[in-house]
Amino acid sequence: MKAVTISGHGGMEVVEVRDVPAPRPGAGEVVLDVRAAALNHLDIWVRKGGRAALAFPHVLGSTFGSHEDFRLMLRTMAGANLKPVIDSVVPLDRAKDALARMEAGEQFGKIVLKT
Numbered sequence: 001m002k003a004v005t006i007s008g009h010g011g012m013e014v015v016e017v018r019d020v021p022a023p024r025p026g027a028g029e030v031v032l033d034v035r036a037a038a039l040n041h042l043d044i045w046v047r048k049g050g051r052a053a054l055a056f057p058h059v060l061g062s063t064f065g066s067h068e069d070f071r072l073m074l075r076t077m078a079g080a081n082l083k084p085v086i087d088s089v090v091p092l093d094r095a096k097d098a099l100a101r102m103e104a105g106e107q108f109g110k111i112v113l114k115t
Helices: 039-049 067-079 092-103
Strands: 003-006 013-018 034-039 062-065 086-091 108-112
Touching: 003 092, 013 092, 039 092, 062 067, 086 092, 092 108
Parallel strands: 086 108
Antiparallel strands: 003 013, 034 062
């Protein structure tokens, strides 16, 4: 599967989109079928070393949900007549550019990564 990863703490040079193995559950664990994940300012903090106890490469993405979660969000937004503010849509392989833009505060609204 494709993932936005960091190879260590640092600047944008540690960010890479790469193929990573699908997770396998251990005893007492489950694997969720995640269909969407969000990169947030928390991921910038983690990349810069705000959380030291990580195994590398570390997969970024701190907000995620299932198809049903996504459908519920869309129904809720439609019922309240809410519309998301989308700054841009960029291909997943340009995630580093999207993170740099977010870190610089150059976007207004969400930056959507498209696979």
